[in-house]
Amino acid sequence: MHKRKRVFRDFLLYMFGFLLLLEWLYPVPYMTYTDEKWLFIITAGLFFCITFIKLPLFISLFLRLAIVIGALYWMFPDRTIDENWLSMFIDDLIYNVILMASGNLVGITDLHRTLLFLLLLSIMSYLLYYWIVHARRILLFLLISIIYISTIDTFTEYSGSWAIVRIFIVGLFLLMVLHLLKKGEHGGAKVVYSFKGLTSAFALVGVFIVAAASIGYAMPKPEPQWPDPLPYIQSFFGYSTEGSGTNQRIGYSEDDSYLGGGFIQDDTPVFTAEVEEGQYWKGETKDLYTGIGWELSLSDGLNERSVEPPIVHVSERPIETVEIEEKQALVQFYNEGEQQFRQLFYPGELTTQVVSDAFNDEYHQIQIDPLSDMATLVNGDFPPNQYELTFYDRTFMVEGLKAIRRPEYSEDELQSYLQLPDELPDRVGELAEEITSNSEDQYDMVVAIERFLTGPDFEYETDDVPVPEPGQDYVDQFLFETMRGYCDNFSTAMAVMLRSLDIPTKWVKGFTEGSNEGLSNEREGFNEYLVSNNNAHSWVEVYFPDVGWVPFEPTPSFSGFDFQQPEIDFDAPDDDLEAEEPEDPEVDLPESPEMEEETEESSENVISDDNNNGRFGVLLISIGIICVSLAVFLLRKPIARFYVSRSFEHGSEPESYAKSYERLIWLLSIHGFKRLETQTLKEYARYVDRELDSEKMSELTSDYEQFLYSNETPIINEDRFKENWKNIFEKIKS
Numbered sequence: 001m002h003k004r005k006r007v008f009r010d011f012l013l014y015m016f017g018f019l020l021l022l023e024w025l026y027p028v029p030y031m032t033y034t035d036e037k038w039l040f041i042i043t044a045g046l047f048f049c050i051t052f053i054k055l056p057l058f059i060s061l062f063l064r065l066a067i068v069i070g071a072l073y074w075m076f077p078d079r080t081i082d083e084n085w086l087s088m089f090i091d092d093l094i095y096n097v098i099l100m101a102s103g104n105l106v107g108i109t110d111l112h113r114t115l116l117f118l119l120l121l122s123i124m125s126y127l128l129y130y131w132i133v134h135a136r137r138i139l140l141f142l143l144i145s146i147i148y149i150s151t152i153d154t155f156t157e158y159s160g161s162w163a164i165v166r167i168f169i170v171g172l173f174l175l176m177v178l179h180l181l182k183k184g185e186h187g188g189a190k191v192v193y194s195f196k197g198l199t200s201a202f203a204l205v206g207v208f209i210v211a212a213a214s215i216g217y218a219m220p221k222p223e224p225q226w227p228d229p230l231p232y233i234q235s236f237f238g239y240s241t242e243g244s245g246t247n248q249r250i251g252y253s254e255d256d257s258y259l260g261g262g263f264i265q266d267d268t269p270v271f272t273a274e275v276e277e278g279q280y281w282k283g284e285t286k287d288l289y290t291g292i293g294w295e296l297s298l299s300d301g302l303n304e305r306s307v308e309p310p311i312v313h314v315s316e317r318p319i320e321t322v323e324i325e326e327k328q329a330l331v332q333f334y335n336e337g338e339q340q341f342r343q344l345f346y347p348g349e350l351t352t353q354v355v356s357d358a359f360n361d362e363y364h365q366i367q368i369d370p371l372s373d374m375a376t377l378v379n380g381d382f383p384p385n386q387y388e389l390t391f392y393d394r395t396f397m398v399e400g401l402k403a404i405r406r407p408e409y410s411e412d413e414l415q416s417y418l419q420l421p422d423e424l425p426d427r428v429g430e431l432a433e434e435i436t437s438n439s440e441d442q443y444d445m446v447v448a449i450e451r452f453l454t455g456p457d458f459e460y461e462t463d464d465v466p467v468p469e470p471g472q473d474y475v476d477q478f479l480f481e482t483m484r485g486y487c488d489n490f491s492t493a494m495a496v497m498l499r500s501l502d503i504p505t506k507w508v509k510g511f512t513e514g515s516n517e518g519l520s521n522e523r524e525g526f527n528e529y530l531v532s533n534n535n536a537h538s539w540v541e542v543y544f545p546d547v548g549w550v551p552f553e554p555t556p557s558f559s560g561f562d563f564q565q566p567e568i569d570f571d572a573p574d575d576d577l578e579a580e581e582p583e584d585p586e587v588d589l590p591e592s593p594e595m596e597e598e599t600e601e602s603s604e605n606v607i608s609d610d611n612n613n614g615r616f617g618v619l620l621i622s623i624g625i626i627c628v629s630l631a632v633f634l635l636r637k638p639i640a641r642f643y644v645s646r647s648f649e650h651g652s653e654p655e656s657y658a659k660s661y662e663r664l665i666w667l668l669s670i671h672g673f674k675r676l677e678t679q680t681l682k683e684y685a686r687y688v689d690r691e692l693d694s695e696k697m698s699e700l701t702s703d704y705e706q707f708l709y710s711n712e713t714p715i716i717n718e719d720r721f722k723e724n725w726k727n728i729f730e731k732i733k734s
Helices: 002-025 037-053 059-077 082-100 112-136 139-155 161-186 196-218 230-237 398-402 425-437 442-453 475-482 487-500 575-580 594-632 636-646 653-672 681-693 696-709 718-731
Strands: 269-273 281-284 320-333 354-357 362-368 376-377 386-397 503-509 515-519 527-532 534-543 548-552
Touching: 002 112, 002 139, 037 059, 037 112, 059 082, 059 112, 059 139, 082 112, 112 139, 139 161, 230 362, 398 442, 425 442, 425 475, 425 487, 442 487, 442 534, 442 548, 475 487, 487 503, 515 696, 527 718, 636 653, 636 718, 653 696, 653 718, 681 696, 681 718, 696 718
Parallel strands: none
Antiparallel strands: 269 320, 269 527, 281 503, 320 386, 354 362, 354 386, 362 376, 503 534, 515 527, 534 548
């Protein structure tokens, strides 16, 4: 009967180990390209069953191999036709073994990676069985699990908060129960196979966890006092995964199909530009918003379109809407011979269809894609490492733009710039209508959206920027949930909201002006700007009839573009304006209601700060008490030894020997040699001698019993007592 109970007990504890292993499997979809987490869980469960049943070695290996092959066949069925799958698997195995032998771990196929992971699960099933059932130890695996979950939580979108709680509960339960079992078996005591002890232990753990959680919830929680070290760690290791939601390195990328996630700053230089004033450098535009990113509606922008994008030539623009000035710019890229861009970057609006190669005095004909605005060489070559171009620097007149009436577009006209996904939540358009409800013209509507995004409700953030969940719209998440992000968030939100109001909009990407390095050494009146990866940026362009595409900057703290406001006409004569106003005498004015309100708010802030400081002080005191208590608990044995050794009675009176003996009993109990109520002193002394491989405790007890039970004053050999006492003390210490 005892054997059946022992097997049931071991199986229950082994299943708790399986729960710990499951925490390793839950994050698998966040680290790989598979969503078949359930398959790994079932496979691990089968491995655990095979391990616990203790089948013969040959049968166990055969079953494990069959499970691995079956799982691989289920996950990779389309690699080839069914009858040749096994031969394909063998070829893939040989290929990957050769790769691993040569040190090329990056080239390992997904099939082989999965094979290695399944083999690891099989090994872990045996290791956990050994640790739990035989060694009665789980602390090492518990610590590794916590580190693993913490790492996954830090570098992926997987949230490990509840995983840590589950590991803590299961792990603490296993630690306590295994410690009790190991101690009982080591001491030679009979193991209680009833589960009353396990139930009591679990109840004790539950009470402890509830108490700890309650205290933690009730305690004040100050804001983080140190900057987040994650970006520095990721930067040090070069961690970058575009489109996966993790922090990627900032820079110009051609793939914008999946936006979101933070980025790491990178000041690697891209090019220098010699120009009179700082300019935004356009690389390309995109027109198709998918709900998670941007694409071109045509894979090749030079393909024919049913409706060409509207192009308004300079000569056709009304003078009161835009002023233009022809300027020149010299662009020189870094890393000559390793040019990574197939297009030219240009400011404003190009004036000619040629650029000059500043190195070779050659001219190259360029073409501008009417859909993407990408400027490339006609012959298809990469642009020269250094080129000079001529462009129009534009200043837009606000008064003229406001005078333009908002047109009604036909069904085919500008539809690619009004496109929105069918799944776009209605509240995005409703918010845009609410923001522009008081706007009288298209310009006011655009500026209202721009000011809303640059307002205090939104935060410019580059690190902690989430990725939309599957099925969630990128703009909807930004506007109504996170309200924080960088240029891609702000520019995409503005473009989508304007399109919901039937205002044609482009999404533009390129670089900002960069850092001014001072005057150019070669061109008088020109400044030299250094443009790095940190200057990669996106903004929007809005179409105005008779004007064309007008750029706007919705991202907070960025300089934007040139708009000239209408001049204010003052009726006062010039003499009055130029006259020096007399100084007003100092008059004590009553505080306005606004000032009183600010004073009250300041007082509330002071009180709030005092309360926060008080709470923080209580928190520090509580932490100090907890740390001291924990230190005393962990160091209780050396502290007790120090106290007993210092308080050893050196007198020759029998009472001195009795006190020294009683303190030794107390020290033994702290070190795990506790006297039972049913034990006599002699039985307890024999128990201690047996555990410490000594006979000195029995001799000390004999002297102590003489003191207790003798009618006459006992005669105790002082040297022998001290020698025996120190012998036991040293054995306890060792």
